[in-house]
Each structure stands twice: as structure tokens, then as C-alpha cells.
Amino acid sequence: xxxxxxxxxxxxxxxxxxxxxxxxxxxxxxxxxxxxxxxxxxxxxxxxxxxxxxxxxxxxxxxxxxxxxxxxxxxxxxxxxxxxxxxxxxxxxxxxxxxxxxxxxxxxxxxxxxxxxxxxxxxxx
Ligand SMILES: Cc1cc2nc3c(=O)[nH]c(=O)nc-3n(C[C@H](O)[C@H](O)[C@H](O)COP(=O)(O)OP(=O)(O)OC[C@H]3O[C@@H](n4cnc5c(N)ncnc54)[C@H](O)[C@@H]3O)c2cc1C
Numbered sequence: 245x246x247x248x249x250x251x252x253x254x255x256x257x258x259x260x261x262x263x264x265x266x267x268x269x270x271x272x273x274x275x276x277x278x279x280x281x282x283x284x285x286x287x288x289x290x291x292x293x294x295x296x297x298x299x300x301x302x303x304x305x306x307x308x309x310x311x312x313x314x315x316x317x318x319x320x321x322x323x324x325x326x327x328x329x330x331x332x333x334x335x336x337x338x339x340x341x342x343x344x345x346x347x348x349x350x351x352x353x354x355x356x357x358x359x360x361x362x363x364x365x366x367x368x369x
Contacts, residue, residue: 246272249332249341251320251354254279257347258304265311272341273308274334276319280350320354 248264250257253275265271284297292300309315318334329342346355355362 245328246270246314246339246341248272248343248345249274249330249339250345250347251275251332252279252347252349252351253277253305253308253315254281254301254347254349255304256349257345258301258308260345260347261308261313262304262311265308265313271308271312272314272316272339273305274316274318274320274332274339277317278351321357323354323358 247269248261248271250261250264250271250273253273257273257275261271261273279297279301281301282297284300285294286292286297286300287294289295289300305315316334316339318336320332320334322333323344324331324333326340329340330344332339332341332344346360348354352362
């Protein structure tokens with residue numbers, strides 16, 4: 245049983261894992277390596293002048309792992325509520341966690357399957 249399961253290891257998911265793992269919560273990230281960030285060249289990220297997307301994502305994963313986050317390469321296909329939290333089904337196995345953070349970026353299949361309410365994305369004005 246994990247305290248927190250995070251779906252997605254892009255900047256959103258890895259940042260969340262940094263904080264949960266550093267706070268002593270047993271954390272797992274499940275990610276299927278389709279980050280949109282990996283296509284980016286980034287020049288406006290705090291603390292770095294410029295960095296490639298793949299480097300940013302790899303550093304984020306290493307930081308999360310450094311504080312004890314377990315990284316699993318797999319696709320989450322369903323999440324169901326249980327008495328003690330949630331059960332996450334991936335293509336190959338199942339994980340139990342008290343809390344789940346969905347940080348799947350542009351990948352909305354899972355959120356739609358769970359009927360999560362979404363806000364339509366807006367471009368900056
Ligand atoms: C060319 C380009 C340039 C950009 N430049 C900048 C910039 O300069 N500055 C800036 O601030 N932003 C920039 N962005 C935008 C920025 O990349 C994104 O807004 C942000 O990085 C998205 O992070 P994320 O963690 O939400 O999503 P992602 O990085 O996409 O991570 C989501 C992760 O979830 C995983 N996932 C999805 N569904 C599942 C599932 N069912 N099971 C398991 N894993 C799953 C994916 O594999 C992925 O690894 C740029 C984007 C692009 C494409």
C-alpha cells in the first residue's frame with residue numbers, strides 16, 4: 245500500500261512526487277513515457293537558463309527517486325475506489341494507494357474514463 249500514487253512523470257507528476265516523498269509519504273509514479281515536455285526546449289523554467297525537455301524530465305525523475313519515489317514504467321488503465329483508498333490497474337499489474345494524483349498532461353484518456361470534470365485549456369492572451 246502506497247500513501248500516494250502519481251500517474252505521470254512529467255514536470256507536474258515529478259514535482260508532486262518530490263514533495264510527497266520528501267514529506268515521508270510512500271510514493272509511486274506510474275508513467276508510460278509519452279511526455280509532451282520531451283518535445284520542448286525550455287528557457288523560462290525557474291533556476292535554469294535553458295534546458296532540453298528530455299533532460300528536464302530525466303532530472304525530475306532522478307530528484308523524485310532521490311527522495312524515495314518508486315518509478316514504474318507502465319500505462320494506468322483504470323482506478324477504482326476501495327475501502328482504504330484506491331486501486332490502480334495498469335496494463336500489467338495493480339497498485340493500492342491511499343491517494344492518487346493524476347498528472348497525465350495532454351493524455352486525458354484515463355481522466356475521461358473516470359469521468360473527472362475538466363476545464364477546457366486556454367491559450368495565454
Ligand atoms: C515544443 C514545446 C515547447 C514548450 N516550451 C515550453 C517553455 O518554454 N516553457 C514552459 O513553461 N512550457 C513549455 N511547454 C509546455 C510544457 O512542456 C507543458 O505545459 C508541461 O511541461 C506539461 O507537463 P505535464 O507534467 O503536465 O505533462 P507531460 O510532461 O506530458 O507529462 C505527462 C506524463 O503522463 C504520462 N501519462 C499520460 N497518461 C498516462 C497513463 N494513462 N498511464 C501512465 N502514464 C501516463 C505521459 O507518458 C507523460 O510522461 C512546451 C511544450 C512544447 C510541446
